[in-house]
Amino acid sequence: MTARTTTATVVAPPVETGDTKTGGTETPRPSFAEALRFWLKLGFISFGGPAGQIALMQTELVDRRGWIDQRRFLHGLNFCMLLPGPEAQQLATYVGWRLHGIPGGLAAGLLFILPGALLLLGLSWLAAAHGDLAWVAALFDGVKPVVVAIVATALWRIGARTLRGWPSLALAAAAFLGIYALGVPFPLIVLAAALTGAAAAALGHTPFTPFGADAGGDGPLPPETLPGSLRLLKLGGIFLLLWAVPVGAVLALAGTEPYAAIAALFTKAAFVTFGGAYAVLPYIAEAGVAHGWLTPGDMLNGLALAESTPGPLILVTQYVGFFAGWSTPGGLPPVWAGVLGSALTLYVTFLPCFLFIFAGAPYVETLIRNRLAAAALAAVTAAVVGVILNLAVFLGTHVLLPEPGRPDLFALGLAAAGLLALLRLNWQVHWLVLAGAAAGLARAAVTGGLS
Numbered sequence: 001m002t003a004r005t006t007t008a009t010v011v012a013p014p015v016e017t018g019d020t021k022t023g024g025t026e027t028p029r030p031s032f033a034e035a036l037r038f039w040l041k042l043g044f045i046s047f048g049g050p051a052g053q054i055a056l057m058q059t060e061l062v063d064r065r066g067w068i069d070q071r072r073f074l075h076g077l078n079f080c081m082l083l084p085g086p087e088a089q090q091l092a093t094y095v096g097w098r099l100h101g102i103p104g105g106l107a108a109g110l111l112f113i114l115p116g117a118l119l120l121l122g123l124s125w126l127a128a129a130h131g132d133l134a135w136v137a138a139l140f141d142g143v144k145p146v147v148v149a150i151v152a153t154a155l156w157r158i159g160a161r162t163l164r165g166w167p168s169l170a171l172a173a174a175a176f177l178g179i180y181a182l183g184v185p186f187p188l189i190v191l192a193a194a195l196t197g198a199a200a201a202a203l204g205h206t207p208f209t210p211f212g213a214d215a216g217g218d219g220p221l222p223p224e225t226l227p228g229s230l231r232l233l234k235l236g237g238i239f240l241l242l243w244a245v246p247v248g249a250v251l252a253l254a255g256t257e258p259y260a261a262i263a264a265l266f267t268k269a270a271f272v273t274f275g276g277a278y279a280v281l282p283y284i285a286e287a288g289v290a291h292g293w294l295t296p297g298d299m300l301n302g303l304a305l306a307e308s309t310p311g312p313l314i315l316v317t318q319y320v321g322f323f324a325g326w327s328t329p330g331g332l333p334p335v336w337a338g339v340l341g342s343a344l345t346l347y348v349t350f351l352p353c354f355l356f357i358f359a360g361a362p363y364v365e366t367l368i369r370n371r372l373a374a375a376a377l378a379a380v381t382a383a384v385v386g387v388i389l390n391l392a393v394f395l396g397t398h399v400l401l402p403e404p405g406r407p408d409l410f411a412l413g414l415a416a417a418g419l420l421a422l423l424r425l426n427w428q429v430h431w432l433v434l435a436g437a438a439a440g441l442a443r444a445a446v447t448g449g450l451s
Contacts, residue, residue, distance in 0.1 A: 029067070029099055030065070030067060030099065032100050032103070032104065032107075035067075035096065035099055035100060035104060035107070035108075036107055036111070038060070038065075039092065039096065039107055039108045039111040039112065040111050040115075042056070042057070042060070042092065042111070042112060043111045043112050043113070043114055043115040043116065043310060043311065044115045044310055045310060045428070045429055045433075046088070046112060046116070046310045046311055047143075047147065047150065047308075047309075047310050047429055047433045050086065050087055050088040050312070050313070050391075051150075051151045051154040051155060051158070051388045051391060051392070052147070052150035052151055052153075052154050052429065053088035053312075054077065054087070054088050054091060054154065054158065055150075055153065055154035055157055055158060056429055057073075057088070057091060057092065057095070058073065058157065058158070058161075059157075061073065061095055067095070067099060068095055068098060068099075070161075072098070072364075072365075073095070074161075074162070074381055075364055075374075075377055076091055076094045076095065076098075076364060077091055077381070077384075078377035078378075078380050078381050078384075079094065079360065079361075079364050079377070080094060080357075081190065081380060081384055082190060082380070083353075083356045083357075083360075084270065084271055084272060084273045084352070084356070085270060085273050085314070085350075085352065085353040085356065086273075086312035086313070086314045086353065088112070088312060089109055089112045089113060089311075089312045089350070089353060090109070090353050090356065090357050092108040092109060092112045093105045093106075093108050093109035093112075093353065093354060093357045094357050094361055094364075095108060096108025096109065097357060097358065097361050098361075102358060105354065105357060105358060105361075106354065109350070109353065109354055109357070112311065112312075113311055113312070113315070113346070113350060115310055115311065116309045116310040116311025116312075116315050117311065117315060117318060117346055119309050119310070120305060120306060120309050120311075120315050120318055120319060121318065121322065121339065121342055123305045123309070123319075124302070124305075124318070124319045124322035124323070124338065124342065125322070125335060125338065127298065127301055127302070127305070127319075128322065128323060128326045128334075128338060129335070134444075135441070135444075137444075138440045138441050138443070138444030138445075139308060139437045139440050139441060141410070141411075141440040141443060141444065142414065142436040142437050142438065142439040142440020142441065142443070143308045143433060143436045143437050143440060144307070144308070144395075144399045144411065145399055145400070145410075145411040145412070145414035145415040145418065145436065146414060146415070146418045146432055146433055146435070146436030147307065147308075147395065147399075147433075148392070148395050148396050148399050148400065148411075148415045148418070149414075149415045149416075149417075149418025149419045149421075149422060149432070150418065150422065150429060150432070150433075151388070151391060151392045151395060152392055152396070152415075152419060153419065153422040153423060154388065155385070155388050155389055155392050156423075158384075158385060158388065159172070159385045162381050162382060162384075162385055163382060163385060165207060167200075167207035167208060167382075168207065168208055168382040169382075171193060171196065171208065171379060171382040171383055171386070172382050172383060172385040172386040172389070173386060174383075174386065175189050175193065175382075175383035175384075175385075175386030175387055176386035176387070176389045176390055177386075178192075178386075179386070179387060179390045180390045180393060189383055189386075189387065190380055190383065192383075193376075193379045193380045193382065193383035194376035194377070194379060194380050195376070196208075196379050197375040197376040197377070197378055197379025197380070198372045198373070198375055198376040198379075200375060200379075201371055201372050201374075201375035201376075202372060206371075206375055206378075208375060208378040208379040208381075208382050227362050231359075231362075232359055235355060235358060235359050236355075236359075239351065239352070239355045242351060243267070243348065243351060246344075246347060247259075247263045247344070247347075247348065250263075250340065250344055251263075254330065254332065254337075254340060255330050255331070257328055257330060258291065258293065258324045258325065258327075258328040258341065259325075259340070259341065259344055261291060261324070262321055262324055262325075262341055262344050262345055262348075263344060263348050265284070265287050266284075266317055266321070266345050266348045266349045267348045267349075267352075269283065269284055269317065269349065270348065270349050270350070270351070270352040270353070271352060273314065281303065281316065284316075284317060284320060285299045285320075288320045288323070288324070291324065292327065292328075293320060293323045293324040293327050293328070294320065294323040294324075294327065298323060299320070302316050302319035302320065302323075303316055305319060306319060314349065315346075317345050317346075317349050318342045318345050318346050318349075319342075320345065321341040321342045321343075321344060321345025321346070322338040322339070322341055322342040322345075323338070323341075324341045324345075325337035325338040325339070325340055325341025325342065326338035326341070396415075399411050399415070400412055400415060410443060414436060414439055418432055418436065421435075
């Protein structure tokens with residue numbers, strides 16, 4: 001690994017090599033074009049919410065390609081889990097940064113969003129202009145059980161790699177009970193887990209560290225050069241400029257209604273989305289309904305669409321932004337006002353995500369070398385398994401048991417088939433999602449649900 005160098009504007013990450021686990025040979029860092037093709041593919045197949053997306057990156061980036069080693073992947077995941085915003089998209093940005101610097105991070109993060117954003121833009125127009133989503137509902141009937149299988153598979157794989165010994169299992173169980181039964185806010189769960197891991201390390205114990213300094217055959221991590229202290233100030237100034245100029249241009253050219261409210265709402269949401277999209281959705285829904293942009297029923301449709309399209313669930317904000325422009329078009333045609341509202345929402349929602357990664361990524365390796373910090377991050381990883389379990393229970397209950405005591409046999413059968421396809425037959429996620437969608441449409445056609 002080459003040392004990271006400091007320049008006036010860009011801190012280049014180290015050249016990443018990964019152990020292929022097939023005889024000790026190393027996989028060199030991919031070319032930018034090769035990585036670009038992968039990030040585009042990932043954007044189209046990133047179904048299953050954050051758990052499924054993280055598991056997909058684990059399989060593709062660590063296990064199959066070896067572009068990043070296991071320890072750095074997990075510590076990158078821990079870092080992203082501590083940030084506000086969509087952790088899977090930020091993890092892709094972080095890996096892209098490690099491979100090819102800021103251009104690589106921008107490519108990975110943007111391509112992770114783009115396919116789902118374009119698809120959701122079209123579905124937002126369909127919902128606003130026609131309101132007839134019978135075929136979409138049929139797709140949901142098939143895709144949702146498959147999503148449950150994807151999340152359950154991710155939970156199994158990440159848990160198997162992360163939970164080593166009863167302390168990790170106990171911490172994951174405590175995190176699950178805290179968020180599921182007691183409603184403890186996610187940031188408090190992360191903080192409690194980090195303090196637990198650091199306290200254990202301070203007492204000379206490392207029960208939550210899944211990989212020691214020389215574990216996994218990777219050897220000790222070599223030293224790296226940290227960026228200069230002015231870098232954070234420069235990034236902050238660039239961020240403010242990148243936010244103010246486009247937002248100001250939209251307000252000057254299209255008027256303040258509803259775009260000033262869109263920029264304010266979703267910029268604020270970008271900084272408070274600790275715990276993922278579900279933590280901030282009630283806030284967004286309440287604000288959108290209060291502004292008169294959409295109804296509660298519209299919001300539920302948007303959430304269902306975002307759950308069934310690739311990309312992070314927080315893309316549902318784009319749906320709300322489209323409805324904001326559509327319902328308050330001003331001097332623009334409703335469809336173009338909706339497109340502008342959607343684009344502005346996407347911009348102010350995801351711009352901070354890149355700031356967080358580019359500002360903090362150079363320091364992740366330093367955290368890895370710090371014994372207390374590494375133990376704290378490892379404990380957070382264990383707690384995250386409990387949080388993913390909470391997501392699996394939430395989705396499973398909603399999809400498989402829509403009414404208490406009355407399981408949906410179709411959904412149960414499709415979820416079981418999805419688990420078999422993933423765990424035994426090694427199906428790719430995108431093929432499984434397409435198969436689920438086809439099953440949902442076929443069922444609706446047979447039962448007359450498309451009429």
